[in-house]
């Protein structure tokens with residue numbers, strides 16, 4: 533399924549970029565104890581025009597926090613978020629243009645729509661807010677119908693006056709995507725966009741996202757705990773563990789020749805990626821039973837954060853952060869085994 537974007541066809545400047553991005557949260561525990569959660573640490577990620585990048589990892593790996601940083605819902609503690617090469621901060625004038633260019637699709641489509649307003653209103657509002665609404669009512673109706681057709685809600689006339697609760701989960705998520713398209717973005721960030729949908733329609737949704745990339749020239753950051761869907765959809769994969777990207781590279785290289793011990797464990801504990809999205813395949817990573825628990829992000833392990841769970845850990849792994857190693861395939865791996 534994956535249609536890799538030829539390197540020469542990509543523009544040199546990524547459309548979206550995280551450069552050494554960290555995000556720490558201050559929390560106050562019992563007796564007023566102040567602590568810091570190191571949710572994301574020194575992450576580099578690039579997304580080129582027309583490219584699909586998957587960010588995969590267990591719950592609590594920091595992938596949703598990274599998505600929210602890239603959507604400018606949070607400011608970064610360190611590092612930069614760049615759009616077309618220009619650094620952007622939340623709550624600045626430039627952030628408004630950024631929010632038009634980068635649209636987020638959440639896991640729960642019901643929570644993303646105004647439940648008391650019809651599909652037409654939900655979409656027209658997005659058109660109006662971003663200055664794309666036509667002047668006349670009839671033209672605006674045509675705009676909404678066109679958006680619904682783009683996300684395969686056809687005949688569109690049957691959906692335009694529905695309320696969100698009158699739609700299935702898959703139809704609602706299509707409306708959410710149509711609303712994102714109304715803003716005319718260059719990037720979609722999908723945070724587990726299919727995980728709440730019935731298994732029978734997940735493949736349709738992935739195909740829709742792939743088609744939007746092809747037809748609209750969109751870039752997509754696809755966040756998931758399901759490595760089978762990441763393999764199906766993405767050109768490149770980033771694997772996150774305990775707030776850090778530990779391996780990245782072209783999808784088939786990472787799947788067929790994983791270099792990092794954590795990536796190998798993920799693949800071993802995941803359903804066979806060939807049994808893509810089958811109803812009985814399951815999808816969540818579950819390496820906790822045999823390999824211990826994910827670490828606390830308040831006091832993350834020293835050195836390599838994976839060392840308490842790593843079956844190949846050396847003595848030095850608990851003391852020194854592993855180097856980043858780049859392979860000819862384009863894979864980048866943080867592990868002393870390859871230094």
Ligand code: SF4
Pocket residue numbers: 792793794836837838839840842843844845846849854866867868869
């Ligand atoms: Fe395992 Fe050490 Fe590599 Fe970390 S650096 S993944 S602990 S071998």
